[in-house]
Amino acid sequence: MSAETPSDDAISPACASPAPSPTKGSRASPVAAGAPASPILSIERLSAAYDGSLPVLEDVSLELARGELVAVLGANGAGKSTLLRTLSGLLPCLAGRIIFEGVDITRLAPDRRVVRGLVQVPEGRQMLAALTVEENLLLGGYVHRRDPAGLRRTLDEVFALFPRLSERRTQAAGLLSGGEQQMVALGRAMMGRPRALLLDEPSFGLAPKVVSDTFRVIDGLRSSGLPILLIEQNASKALAVADRAVVLRAGRVVARGTAAELAASEEVRRSYLGD
Amino acid sequence: MSTTARTDRIVPSDRTSRHAPGSRISSLAFAAMAALGLCSAAQAQEPIKLGILLTHVGPTAIFARYEDKGARMRIDEVNRAGGIKGRRIEVIGYDTEGKPDRAGTLFRRLAQEDKVSAVIGPDSIYVLLGMSSVPTESKVFSMAAPGNYELVPMKDRQWVASAWTANGYTMVLGLAWLKDKLRVGRVGMLTTADSIGEMIGREATDTAKMLGMEMVQVLAQPASDRDLLPSLTKLNGMKPGIEGLVVFGSGPYGTIAMNQTDLAGVNVPILYIGGNIIPELIKDVTPETGKRTFLTVARNVVADTLPASDPYIAAAKKFNADYQAKYKETPTQPSAVGYDMASTVIDAIENVGSDPVKIRDYIYTKQKDFPMAQGIRTNRTPSDAYGIDPRDVVVASIEGGRFVFKGYLKDSYKALGIKDEAITEQMRRFKMLAD
Amino acid sequence: MAEFLQVLFTGLSQGGIYALIGIGFSLVNMSTRVLNLAQGSYALLGGFVFLTLATRYGLPLWAALALVLVFVAMLGVVTERIVSLRVRPWRPISHDMAILTTLALVVVAEGAAFLIWGPDPQRGPALQRGVVNVLGAILIWQSVWMLVITLVIAAGLQWLLIRTWLGRSMRACAQNPLTAALLGIDVRRVGMAAFTLSAVIGALAGMLVSPITWLDYQIGGEFMLKGVLAYLLGGELAIAGPLVGGLVLGLVENLFLLFPGATGGLLKQVVPMALLIVMLVWRPQGLLGGPRAR
Numbered sequence A: 001m002s003a004e005t006p007s008d009d010a011i012s013p014a015c016a017s018p019a020p021s022p023t024k025g026s027r028a029s030p031v032a033a034g035a036p037a038s039p040i041l042s043i044e045r046l047s048a049a050y051d052g053s054l055p056v057l058e059d060v061s062l063e064l065a066r067g068e069l070v071a072v073l074g075a076n077g078a079g080k081s082t083l084l085r086t087l088s089g090l091l092p093c094l095a096g097r098i099i100f101e102g103v104d105i106t107r108l109a110p111d112r113r114v115v116r117g118l119v120q121v122p123e124g125r126q127m128l129a130a131l132t133v134e135e136n137l138l139l140g141g142y143v144h145r146r147d148p149a150g151l152r153r154t155l156d157e158v159f160a161l162f163p164r165l166s167e168r169r170t171q172a173a174g175l176l177s178g179g180e181q182q183m184v185a186l187g188r189a190m191m192g193r194p195r196a197l198l199l200d201e202p203s204f205g206l207a208p209k210v211v212s213d214t215f216r217v218i219d220g221l222r223s224s225g226l227p228i229l230l231i232e233q234n235a236s237k238a239l240a241v242a243d244r245a246v247v248l249r250a251g252r253v254v255a256r257g258t259a260a261e262l263a264a265s266e267e268v269r270r271s272y273l274g275d
Numbered sequence B: 001m002s003t004t005a006r007t008d009r010i011v012p013s014d015r016t017s018r019h020a021p022g023s024r025i026s027s028l029a030f031a032a033m034a035a036l037g038l039c040s041a042a043q044a045q046e047p048i049k050l051g052i053l054l055t056h057v058g059p060t061a062i063f064a065r066y067e068d069k070g071a072r073m074r075i076d077e078v079n080r081a082g083g084i085k086g087r088r089i090e091v092i093g094y095d096t097e098g099k100p101d102r103a104g105t106l107f108r109r110l111a112q113e114d115k116v117s118a119v120i121g122p123d124s125i126y127v128l129l130g131m132s133s134v135p136t137e138s139k140v141f142s143m144a145a146p147g148n149y150e151l152v153p154m155k156d157r158q159w160v161a162s163a164w165t166a167n168g169y170t171m172v173l174g175l176a177w178l179k180d181k182l183r184v185g186r187v188g189m190l191t192t193a194d195s196i197g198e199m200i201g202r203e204a205t206d207t208a209k210m211l212g213m214e215m216v217q218v219l220a221q222p223a224s225d226r227d228l229l230p231s232l233t234k235l236n237g238m239k240p241g242i243e244g245l246v247v248f249g250s251g252p253y254g255t256i257a258m259n260q261t262d263l264a265g266v267n268v269p270i271l272y273i274g275g276n277i278i279p280e281l282i283k284d285v286t287p288e289t290g291k292r293t294f295l296t297v298a299r300n301v302v303a304d305t306l307p308a309s310d311p312y313i314a315a316a317k318k319f320n321a322d323y324q325a326k327y328k329e330t331p332t333q334p335s336a337v338g339y340d341m342a343s344t345v346i347d348a349i350e351n352v353g354s355d356p357v358k359i360r361d362y363i364y365t366k367q368k369d370f371p372m373a374q375g376i377r378t379n380r381t382p383s384d385a386y387g388i389d390p391r392d393v394v395v396a397s398i399e400g401g402r403f404v405f406k407g408y409l410k411d412s413y414k415a416l417g418i419k420d421e422a423i424t425e426q427m428r429r430f431k432m433l434a435d
Numbered sequence C: 001m002a003e004f005l006q007v008l009f010t011g012l013s014q015g016g017i018y019a020l021i022g023i024g025f026s027l028v029n030m031s032t033r034v035l036n037l038a039q040g041s042y043a044l045l046g047g048f049v050f051l052t053l054a055t056r057y058g059l060p061l062w063a064a065l066a067l068v069l070v071f072v073a074m075l076g077v078v079t080e081r082i083v084s085l086r087v088r089p090w091r092p093i094s095h096d097m098a099i100l101t102t103l104a105l106v107v108v109a110e111g112a113a114f115l116i117w118g119p120d121p122q123r124g125p126a127l128q129r130g131v132v133n134v135l136g137a138i139l140i141w142q143s144v145w146m147l148v149i150t151l152v153i154a155a156g157l158q159w160l161l162i163r164t165w166l167g168r169s170m171r172a173c174a175q176n177p178l179t180a181a182l183l184g185i186d187v188r189r190v191g192m193a194a195f196t197l198s199a200v201i202g203a204l205a206g207m208l209v210s211p212i213t214w215l216d217y218q219i220g221g222e223f224m225l226k227g228v229l230a231y232l233l234g235g236e237l238a239i240a241g242p243l244v245g246g247l248v249l250g251l252v253e254n255l256f257l258l259f260p261g262a263t264g265g266l267l268k269q270v271v272p273m274a275l276l277i278v279m280l281v282w283r284p285q286g287l288l289g290g291p292r293a294r
C-alpha cells in the first residue's frame, strides 16, 4: 500500500492557491445542508479547467456520506462531467482538494483512485466495443487481477444481477443494445468492487422503460450501502432516488439541499423538471 | 620477390624527381624566404585551388574514401616538393551527399566563389548524371570517375572526363577471356533491376554476340535484394546448362550473388562486373567461389602477381608502395583512380598554368600517353574522354581474400581474332566514343 | 518446380521479416494509436549492436542477445517518452505530431548508425549456417529459423493479447484509452510496454536478417516501409493481420521473379506499392481487417 498524505490538515501543494471567493449559491456551509460528519468523499472548493481554457469548475464543494446517494443536476455544459473527470483524475484540479476515505487523493493518478475504490461509469457508457462482454466485465476488475478467485465470484454476482449479460458473454460489446450496454457499464463498475460510485448520466439515450430499469438497479445498489454520486439531466428520476442534490450552473453550485427540498424549489422545478 | 628489386630501378623519372632529397631543401628554402618577407611577387605565390567533390555518404562512400586519399596523396607530393612553380595547391573539398542538385550547387560554388582551376570529381555516376551540364556551363573542368561515362550526354563531355578505367564495358570484355581460356560458350547473367544494370546487361549481350558466345538469359533482381537464389536457381535450370555466369552489382549484392552460386549449384566460371575491387567487399567471397570468379582490374590491384615483364608494373608498384607508406593500408583500385584524377589535372597545370580553359584544352589535345597509377596509359581526345584502350586491363581472380593476376585481356582478343575496328564500332554503338 | 519452390522459400523468408516489423507497428498502434515509424530503426540499431558485440567484442551470442534486448527495450521506452511527453488524458495524442516525431527518430537513428558503424554493409553471426536442398530448391537454414521464430513470436503475442492482463489492457487502450484509465489501467505503462515489446521484436528481426541481408545504416527506412506495407496490407487485426500481410507481401513480390528476363526484377520493385494503392482503394481495412471502426 502506498503511504498517502494524511488527509485532514494536509494541504496539497498543487491546490494551495487561494480559491476564488464563494458566490451566492455556495455560501451555505455543506454541514448546513445536512451532510453527516464523516463523509466518504469530500470535495473542497474544487476548481478545474481544460488546457488553457477558463475554469470550467469553480469553487465546488460537496460531500458524499456513506450509504448516501447525492445527485448533481445541471444543464448541458454546466460542468457535471468535468466534475467527475476531475474526481477520477482525468483532469487536474486548479485549486481545492478531494478527500476520499480520509485520504487526500487530489493528485493521485486515475488508476490509483480506482485501486482505492472510487469508480466511475462514464457518460455514454464507453464500451470497449471490439472486446467481448465478458472481457469488458473482467477489465472492470483489472485492479483486482491478482485475486482471480475473487474476480470470478464478483463476475458470477454480476451475471446474477444481469442474466442477459450471461447469455451474451462472448458477444462483442459494441453490438449490444443501449440498455444492455448500460448493464455492462454498471456491471463493469461493480467488478472493481467500488467503495463509492460515480455515475455520469446513466439514462442518456435510453428508452423510458430501460431508464426505469436502470434506476431500479441504482436504487438497489444504494440500498446495499454503496455511496453514489449521480449525475443526471433527468432531474425527476434523479431526485426520486437521491437523498440530497446540488445544482451546477456554469461550473458553480447554485443550489443544494435534500432531494425533497430541491424537488419543491420553484427554480429547480422551472429549470430542470420541465414544469 | 625478384621483380621488386628490378622495378626499383625503373621507376619513371617524373615521379621520382619529386621525392629527391633536393626537393625538400628547396621547399625549406622557400619557407624561409617567405618568413623573411623576401617573396616580393605576392600574386605569383598565390595558391592554386583545386576542388574535390566526392560522395561521402551512401553505398558508394567506401570508394570515395579511397579516391579522396589517392587524390590528396598526389597533391601532397606536389606541395612537399614546393608546389607548381612555387605555387602551392590548396584543396577545397565538398561532400555531394549523393545528391545531384547539391553536387551541382557545390560545383558552381567551387567554380564561381572558390575560383578553383579544376574539380576532382564527382565520382558517382548517379550524381554526375544529374549535374553533367554544370561543368560546361561554368567552364571548369570536371575530372570525374564515373564507371559508366557512356551515360553522360554528348554535349556535356567537353568538360567532363573519366579517370576510371575498369568501367562496366571493359569488365564486360572479360567475356573474351572466359571464351579464350575456359572455352565458355553459353552464358547467363544476373544483374540489378535498374537502368545501369540493364545497360550492362545490353553491353554484355552485345559483347557475347561479337565474341560468338550465346547469352542465354539476363535476369535482374532489385539491388537491395539479398536473396538471389530465385534467379540463380532459374539459371541453374536452363537446358542445356550454362557454362559461364556474368554477375553485375556492387556492394553486398555482388558478393552475395557470387557466393550463392555455390548454393544454387551454378558451379561455373563467373565474370564479375560491378566494382567491388576493394578488400572490404571481397573478404566475404568464399574460397571456392573466388577461385572461379574472374574480374578485370587495374594493374595496381594485382601488382604483386604481375609478370615482371609487364610494361607498366613499375608505375603500379611505385604507387602502391608510396600509398602503403603514407596511409598504412593496402592501396585499392579507387585509391589509384583518385591519384590519377589529381595527376591528370596537375600535369596540365604544370604545362599550361592554372587557367581552367587551358587545363581542359591541354587534357583533351596535348596530354599524350599519360601514365596512370592504375597501370595504363591514357590518350584523351574530344571524342574519347576515357582515353584508354578498354582491352588494356588485366584479368584477376580472388584467392585468399586478395586479387591475383590471371592474364591479359589483349592476349585473349588476339587469340580470338577480334579486330580493333569491331571494338571501336562497338564503343561507338554504346556511345563511349563520340563520332 | 524447383524454380517455383525457390520463389516460395525466398518469399516466405522475406515475408517473415516484413511480418515481424509489421507486428511491431500493430502493437504500438493498437495500444497508443501512434504509427511508430521508428519501428525499422530498432531492427537497424539492434542488429548493428548485436553484430558489434558478437563479432568485434567476441561476446557469446546469448550474452550479446541479452544486452541488445535490454538496450533496445530502453530505446522503446525513450521513444514512448518522447512521443507522448506532452500528452494528457483530456488531450489525446496528436497523430500528426507523433508521426513526425517518430520520423525524426528514424533520421536520428540513421545518422547515429552512420557515425558509429560507417557506410559499409555488415552482417552478424547466423544461428545456423548452411542450406538444405528440398526438391531442387535451396532452403537457407537461417531463413528457416527466421520464419520459425516469427511464427513463435506471433503465437506468443496472440496468447499474450488474449490471455494475459497486459494483453487485455493493451486491447482496452486500443479501444478507448480514457475508459481504460477509468478501469484502473495505467495507460502510460501499457503504452510503454507496447513500445518496449515492439522495439524488442524489431531488434530480433534485425539480428535474424543480418546474416542474410546484411545491414547498412539506411536499412531502417527500408524495413519501415516494408513493415508499414505489411501492416496496411494485412489489416489492423492485431497479430494475424500484419503476419498474413507480411507473408503475402513477401510471396507476391518474389512471385514476379518467375517472369522471364529482367522484367521480374523491375516488377518486384513496383508492384508492392501498386498493390498497396489497390488495397487502400478496394479494401482499406486490409486483407483480414473487419470494417475499420474507430
Ligand SMILES: Nc1ncnc2c1ncn2[C@@H]1O[C@H](COP(=O)(O)OP(=O)(O)OP(=O)(O)O)[C@@H](O)[C@H]1O
Pocket: A050, A051, A053, A056, A074, A075, A076, A077, A078, A079, A080, A081, A082, A083, A123, A233, C090
Ligand atoms: N476536452 C475538453 N476540452 C475543453 N473543454 C471542454 C472539454 N470537455 C468539455 N469542455 C467544456 O467544459 C464545459 C463543461 O462540460 P461538461 O462536459 O462538464 O458539461 P456537462 O455538464 O457534462 O454537460 P452535458 O450535460 O452536455 O454532458 C463545457 O463548456 C465544455 O465545452
Ligand SMILES: [Mg+2]
Pocket: A080, A081, A082, A123
Ligand atoms: Mg456530461
